[in-house]
Amino acid sequence: MRKGEATRARILDEAARQAAVRGLSVVSLNDVAEAVGLSKSGLFKHFDSKEAMQLAVLQSTLERFAEYVWLPASQLPAGRSRLETIFERWIAWSEVENAEGGCLIMAATSELDDQPGPLRDVLQTQQRRWTRTLVKEFQSLREPPLSEAQAQLAAFQMKSFFLGHNENRRLLEDADARALAMAAFRDLLDRTVRGD
């Protein structure tokens, strides 16, 4: 049983790589199998269908995201430096950890946001939870804590800056994309701590 788990992991890694570049629904079983060194039918010993594989790719990517971005930050005390760590790791997640195709979660979001199904459901659930996490972080940034509405506004801006950074970096090929996003985010933190 151990061998199977290892190749399953290799399949997921390779499929995630290809999905980040070409799109989750465009990935071909043939290409994944070839890159992993398997026959196409061999894939079906690990996943019942293409959609099942896409779902597994998405879920394992969400876990990797949590480990890479949230886990290190969660070990810091709540507050400004924790939020800074989250944002820095978030940027690094798309710039470094997924350098080739960018953040798959974001790409899949834009690809699936109008296509009902289990893939979209998983994304929606995770993104809602992530948003709630960010709102809580902003609330505990100040004493007395920010109002729900203020924290939501701040979390919205933080997430927006991540999205903006991605477009500037990947399409516009702007070398200053990271600096721009960091400046906007630090500004947001300053304003929030000052209480607007």
Next chain:
Amino acid sequence: MRKGEATRARILDEAARQAAVRGLSVVSLNDVAEAVGLSKSGLFKHFDSKEAMQLAVLQSTLERFAEYVWLPASQLPAGRSRLETIFERWIAWSEVENAEGGCLIMAATSELDDQPGPLRDVLQTQQRRWTRTLVKEFQSLREPPLSEAQAQLAAFQMKSFFLGHNENRRLLEDADARALAMAAFRDLLDRTVRGD
């Protein structure tokens, strides 16, 4: 010759609709032809290849964007109300004018940002020009004008809020998405006019 232009326009409209929902590269010639009431081979009297059609779809969408968002704003005097109009029309462009599949330009950006070719080139050129336009608008928001760096930071935030609005509205199905984005944008305008 006039009949041909009319059906060409119908093809572009339908293809843009489907591309916004399913993705520009996933659109099938068969589905487009059927929806327009044409045979698949009939499409080839209007476009040499699928890629040529995609390019035409993208270009006509960029023109419609300029007419819908920029044209009305450009008739106002430069300044705060013009920037507000741009943002409002920009949001309406994705919420109202393209209610079904959302903003095709944004979807195509995320789909093509790592796939070299003429489609990506067209998008890159337009987005760079659009960014420059926004930077200029922010510069003329205040007297003395903002520095280049300050204006770039402001334009980055404005664009980011648009992207954030789209994700909140389309994936998270947040009914307050529009209000959140407008609040963040008005805040940005206030800060910028005040001179930070």
Next chain:
DNA sequence: TGAGAAAGAGCACGACCGTTCACTTTGGTC
């Protein structure tokens, strides 16, 4: 070490893909 399950290969299938080509119908112009 041998039995049995897990992992994987090879092939064929029906469906759909973009594209071509020979043909017919339609529309505008002298």
Next chain:
DNA sequence: GACCAAAGTGAACGGTCGTGCTCTTTCTCA
């Protein structure tokens, strides 16, 4: 109203897609 180009049809192509099937190889555990 005739002519000719433009517009559109239908069938067929080579290719790729996801999937099911039978068969062989490889691992794992008693």
